[in-house]
Amino acid sequence: MSIPAIKVENLKKTYGSRRSAQQALKGISFEVPAGEIFGFLGPNGAGKTTAMHVLMDFISASGGNCEIFGIDSRDPRSRAPVGFLPEVFSFDGFLRGEKFLRMFGRLGNRARGQIEEAIPELLEFLDMPGARRQKIKSYSKGMTQKIGLAQALIGDPDLLILDEPTSGMDPIAKIKIKNLLKKLRAEGKTIFLSTHILSDIEDIADQVVIIDQGELLAVDKLDNLLRSDVQSYRIQFTGGGEILLNRLSDYGDVKRVGEGRHEVFCSDAETKDTILKFLLDAKVDITLLRPSGATLEHRFLQLLQREELSDD
């Protein structure tokens, strides 16, 4: 069995003195398998940043332990394969992008030649080639976040720990970051991504862990989480005659959605399989099959027992 990229065991963190103790983490445990995009979800104040800061050894745990690729996270060597982006990235504004990345490449123990090669590639990759000679203080909020991501990537890390990486970015930049994360996963890198913006993670994460008020609510594959929330199915197809449409109407609600295109809704998996069989037998073109109601947001709110928000 391969070593998990991150292993968190019974992690606890309490802030303050005994009298005013505030338990930020109440014994959470999970593992992040290598080579996956792992979403770390929770509302604001759930304890995500605290958990990440314990993992990075910025703060000490009150109990439990964390490992990064099998090394105790309190050991500085555990951070050698890690690239980290804090929630609100800021750095000394007097530095130019190039000098900033060069410094962090050096601190990541990368060879000088590799750093010099990586800087233009990274800036190009993040769509900010002009940032090389610009001072950080002249960057927009989105550019600052991107240079933060570039410093996380400059050491060519195997594990990226990103705390709200798309914070302050415009929608186009967000899509680019998502594509970048997918590309990094394809290269075999592990991405541990904390966010409270569910749409940021819904279409890229392999697994998610959901926490609230320092407690673990769920750890599962994203597909499994969504499957457990399926309420109905929506099937679209092109073609098929009157006989097929009549037959389908016995099993679900059939609607015309375009020239020669129809849509059928059914309420359970068994009916869905029957409808699919009819469609395949009729040799029509199935253009869409989607579980309806299965959104991460819905499932997330359900876990947080806040359906009233979902209804709104």
Next chain:
Amino acid sequence: MINTIALHKLSKLRNSKLLLIFFIAAAFICLLFVAPMVVTAALAGGKVSGSEALAIYFYAINFVGHAAALIIGATCWRSDLRDGTILTFAARPLSRLSLFFGKVIGCIYAVLLYFAVALAFFAIIDVLAFSYIPPLPFYLYLLQQILSIVVTFAVVLFLSNFFNPVLAVVLAVVYFLIGGIGSLLASLSFGFWHILGVSIEAISISRSLSYSPIALLSADVGSLTPLWNAIGYYALWIMALVAASALLFERRELLIKRS
């Protein structure tokens, strides 16, 4: 790695204009004290000796140097914690001690740079007005003064582990003042006050070991022992205070509080 952090710290201090302010202050004090001396002496038909000018100049330089050390020491790592930049460093495969010593060495570089600029400034004035060549013990005196300023830095660095920068500076100044009062009391012959003075002296950093520039330049320095004593004494205090601060920093939680 430590040197990369140290050089970055020096750049940060340089870019914050903090060093520039102290350079300007030192130059201003120099002009304020040395120039009138030269003019007055010239009007009286005499000439200020290079040794006198150097002595007065270095009084001013040391005073400003201590003020700089207080501010630099109080913000050595605190400013990085406040602006959140410390997390980007701490996320690298560095030990806490490497990070701490990187920051401290960067601050010491700033003190050395301040002295180097001060010396260069004096050298220009000296070449133009005095053509005075300082004696050999002067360089030991400089070492003594650099260490004396680093002691001030180390005291406030230590205090910054417990207090915010402003309070740390105030407490460091109070500590040095109490040390001075302790020396005064210790010199009294009264029993209680003398004992109190000696007790305060025991826990304070004595400046009485320092060799003043006037004593250095006017006296016949037959032996360099007093200078070496002060250098050794300051070096020990610096090591003790920086080591204690390093241990405290190693256990510290890097909590970023944003408004």
